[in-house]
Amino acid sequence: METGALxxxxxxxxxxxxxxxxxxxxxxIQEGKVEVYLEEEGKEISLTLYREGDFLGELxxxxxxxxxxxxRSLGDSRVLTVDKKNFMRRIQEDPTxxxxxxxxxxxxxxxxxxxxxxxxxxxxxxxxxxxxxxELKGKET
Amino acid sequence: xxxxxxTDGARIxxxxxxxxxxxxxxxxxxxxxxxxLELQVDIYEPRDFTIPxxxxxxxxxxxxSESLVQMLAAEGIFLPPTVVQRGISAYVMHSxxxxxxxxxxMEEKRIGAVYRxxxxxxxxxxxxxSFDGHLLSxxxxxxxxxxxxxxxxxxxxxxxxxxxxRGRSLQVYELLAVTTGINTAALKLFDGMDLAYKPPxxxxxxxxEYHLGAQDVSRYLGNAMHVFLLNIPRxxxxxxxxxxxxxSLILLGDEINDELIDxxxxxxxxxxxxxxxxxxxxxxxxxxxxxxxxxxxQPFDDRIVFIGDCGATRLYKDGIGAAYRTAKSAxxxxxxxxxxxxxxxxxxxxxxxxxxxxNALGKVIFWVTRQIQKHRFTRRAxxxxxxxxxxxxxxxxxxxxxxxxxFTGSAPYREIFQRTVHPAFWTRFLxxxxxxxxxxxxxxxxxxxxxxxxxxxxxxxxxx
Numbered sequence: 001m002e003t004g005a006l007x008x009x010x011x012x013x014x015x016x017x018x019x020x021x022x023x024x025x026x027x028x029i030q031e032g033k034v035e036v037y038l039e040e041e042g043k044e045i046s047l048t049l050y051r052e053g054d055f056l057g058e059l060x061x062x063x064x065x066x067x068x069x070x071x072r073s074l075g076d077s078r079v080l081t082v083d084k085k086n087f088m089r090r091i092q093e094d095p096t097x098x099x100x101x102x103x104x105x106x107x108x109x110x111x112x113x114x115x116x117x118x119x120x121x122x123x124x125x126x127x128x129x130x131x132x133x134x135e136l137k138g139k140e141t
Numbered sequence: 142x143x144x145x146x147x148t149d150g151a152r153i154x155x156x157x158x159x160x161x162x163x164x165x166x167x168x169x170x171x172x173x174x175x176x177x178l179e180l181q182v183d184i185y186e187p188r189d190f191t192i193p194x195x196x197x198x199x200x201x202x203x204x205x206s207e208s209l210v211q212m213l214a215a216e217g218i219f220l221p222p223t224v225v226q227r228g229i230s231a232y233v234m235h236s237x238x239x240x241x242x243x244x245x246x247m248e249e250k251r252i253g254a255v256y257r258x259x260x261x262x263x264x265x266x267x268x269x270x271s272f273d274g275h276l277l278s279x280x281x282x283x284x285x286x287x288x289x290x291x292x293x294x295x296x297x298x299x300x301x302x303x304x305x306x307r308g309r310s311l312q313v314y315e316l317l318a319v320t321t322g323i324n325t326a327a328l329k330l331f332d333g334m335d336l337a338y339k340p341p342x343x344x345x346x347x348x349x350e351y352h353l354g355a356q357d358v359s360r361y362l363g364n365a366m367h368v369f370l371l372n373i374p375r376x377x378x379x380x381x382x383x384x385x386x387x388x389s390l391i392l393l394g395d396e397i398n399d400e401l402i403d404x405x406x407x408x409x410x411x412x413x414x415x416x417x418x419x420x421x422x423x424x425x426x427x428x429x430x431x432x433x434x435x436x437x438x439q440p441f442d443d444r445i446v447f448i449g450d451c452g453a454t455r456l457y458k459d460g461i462g463a464a465y466r467t468a469k470s471a472x473x474x475x476x477x478x479x480x481x482x483x484x485x486x487x488x489x490x491x492x493x494x495x496x497x498x499x500n501a502l503g504k505v506i507f508w509v510t511r512q513i514q515k516h517r518f519t520r521r522a523x524x525x526x527x528x529x530x531x532x533x534x535x536x537x538x539x540x541x542x543x544x545x546x547x548f549t550g551s552a553p554y555r556e557i558f559q560r561t562v563h564p565a566f567w568t569r570f571l572x573x574x575x576x577x578x579x580x581x582x583x584x585x586x587x588x589x590x591x592x593x594x595x596x597x598x599x600x601x602x603x604x605x
Contacts, residue, residue: 002222003222003226003227003228003355003359003364003385004221004222004223004224004225004226004227004228004253004254004269004385005222005225005228005250006210006220006222006225006228006250006251006253007228007249007250007251008248008249008250026215028214028215030214030219053217053219080210080211080214080249080251081211081249081251082211082212082214082215083211086208086211086212087211087212087215090208090212090215093466093495094466094469094470094473096172096469096473097212097215097216099175100215100216100217101215
C-alpha cells in the first residue's frame with residue numbers, strides 16, 4: 001500500500017523546514033503530526049502542534065519568502081507541498097480554492113485571540129497578586 | 142422567463158458517478174452549506190466500483206496530475222494510499238537514441254497512479270480501492286444520495302427536468318447535471334429534447350493492462366512514468382504507467398489499430414523495459430475508450446449543465462483535472478448565480494472556453510512533438526538537452542520542465558508554449574540539434590543520463 005503514499009514521508013524528529021530558509025510552497029499534512037517551533041538564542045520554543053489536514057508555511061506565501069519558524073515531524077508523518085505559483089494561478093482562476101486556507105487562518109486567529117486573552121488574564125492576576133503582596137508588606141512595616 | 146435559481150429543498154439530479162459527477166455533487170453541497178442552503182442531490186450511477194474489470198471501470202489511463210493532487214490537498218481532499226496505487230516521482234523518456242530520467246524536485250511524489258475501478262479484469266485480490274468509488278463516497282459524506290440505476294429517460298417538465306429509470310417513477314428535479322462522459326449511450330437520452338447541445342468530437346485511444354506483480358512493477362518500472370518518443374506513424378503519445386500489481390500501456394493518436402499497437406509493443410524500447418517473459422501482445426484487460434478532442438457545443442441549457450468529458454476537457458491529458466475544474470465552476474454558477482442557460486453561459490462557459498483555448502495551443506505543441514519524433518537527430522537532441530540539464534545542479538531546466546508538464550499534464554499548454562518560445566530554450570535546442578547531426582555523421586552512441594538507473598532495485602522501492 002505504501003507505494004501509493006503521496007507527498008514526502010518524514011520520521012520522528014526529521015526537519016520539514018527550518019527558520020530563515022527560503023520558501024515558495026505551502027505544506028499540507030497528509031498524515032501524522034508536525035511540531036512548529038521558534039529558534040531564539042539557541043533555545044527552542046514550541047509554538048503549535050499541527051495535525052492531518054492542517055496547512056503549514058502559509059504566511060510565507062503572502063508576506064515574505066523566508067520561514068519565520070521551523071517545523072519537525074513528531075513520529076512518522078507525510079507532508080505534501082503545494083507550489084506557490086501553482087496555488088496563486090489557481091486562485092486567480094477560482095478564488096474559492098482559497099476558502100479552506102482562509103478558514104484555516106481564521107481558526108488560527110481565533111486560537112491566538114483565545115491564547116492572548118488567557119495570557120492577559122494571567123498577567124492581570126499576577127499584577128493584582130503582586131499589588132496585594134506589596135500592600136500587605138506596607139501594612140506590616 | 143423569471144430568474145431560475147436553487148432554493149431551499151431543491152432537488153438536483155446528477156447522471157454519472159465518475160469524477161465529474163462526484164466533484165460536482167461534493168462542491169455543490171459544500172458551497173450550499175456555506176450559504177445555508179439545503180439541497181437534495183441524487184447521483185445516478187449504475188456501475189459498481191467494487192467489481193474489477195469493465196463493470197466497475199470508467200476506462201482511463203488513471204493519472205491524477207501533479208497540479209490536481211496539489212489543488213485537492215488545498216481543498217482538503219486527500220487521496221489515501223488505499224486508493225493511489227503508486228505515487229509517481231519521476232518520468233523516463235525512451236527513444237531509439239537512448240533514455241533519460243527526470244525526477245521531481247524535493248524527492249516528493251505528487252502524481253497519483255490510480256485505477257478508476259478496483260482493477261483490471263481477472264483481479265484476484267482487490268488491494269486498492271477504486272478512485273471513482275473513493276470520490277463518490279466523499280460526495281456521499283457531503284450528503285449526496287447514490288441511486289444504482291441506469292437512467293432510461295430524460296424529459297422536460299413544467300417545473301424542471303424529469304429523470305426516469307426502469308422500475309422507478311419519473312422524478313422531477315430543479316437542476317440536472319450530466320456527467321456521463323462520452324463512452325456511453327446516455328447522451329442519446331437528450332436527442333429528443335430541444336437542446337442546442339452538440340456532443341464533443343472524439344477519437345479512440347487504447348489502454349492495455351499487464352500483470353507483473355508488485356515486486357516486478359517496482360523492479361522494472363519503479364515510481365516513474367515511462368514515455369516513448371518513437372517514430373511510429375499516427376502515434377501521438379505512448380506511455381507505460383506503473384500501478385500496484387499492474388502496469389498500464391496508454392496510446393494516444395489517430396486511428397489506433399492493431400498494427401500500430403503491435404509495432405509499438407514490439408519496439409526494442411518497450412521490449413527492453415518490460416520483463417523478458419511478459420507477453421506484450423496480450424494483456425490482462427484492454428479497452429479502446431474514446432476521448433474528447435473538441436469540446437461540446439453549448440454544454441448547458443435552462444436547468445441542464447454538461448460537465449467533464451461530455452462538456453469540455455483537456456486535450457489528451459489531465460481529464461480528471463478538467464472534470465474537477467468544470468465541475469467546480471458549474472457548482473459555483475448554480476449556487477451563486479442561477480441555473481438558467483444565461484447563468485451558465487456567463488459563469489460556466491468561460492471555464493470550458495479557457496480549457497478549449499488552451500487545447501488549441503496543445504494541438505500546436507503536439508504537432509511540433511510529432512515533427513521531433515520523425516527525425517532521429519531531433520529525438521537525440523531532445524535527449525541530449527534533458528541529459529545535460531539533469532547533470533547540472535544549477536541553471537535552467539528548459540526541456541526537462543517542458544516535457545515534465547507535457548507528459549504529466551501538470552501545467553496548462555499555454556504555460557508550456559510560453560516556455561518553448563523563450564530564446565534560451567531555442568538557443569540550447571538548436572545547439573543540441575547541431576551536435577546531434579555531427580554525432581549522427583560520426584556514428585551514434587546511445588545516450589543515457591547519469592542517474593537513469595531505473596532498473597536497479599535500490600531505486601525502485603524508493604518509498605521515502
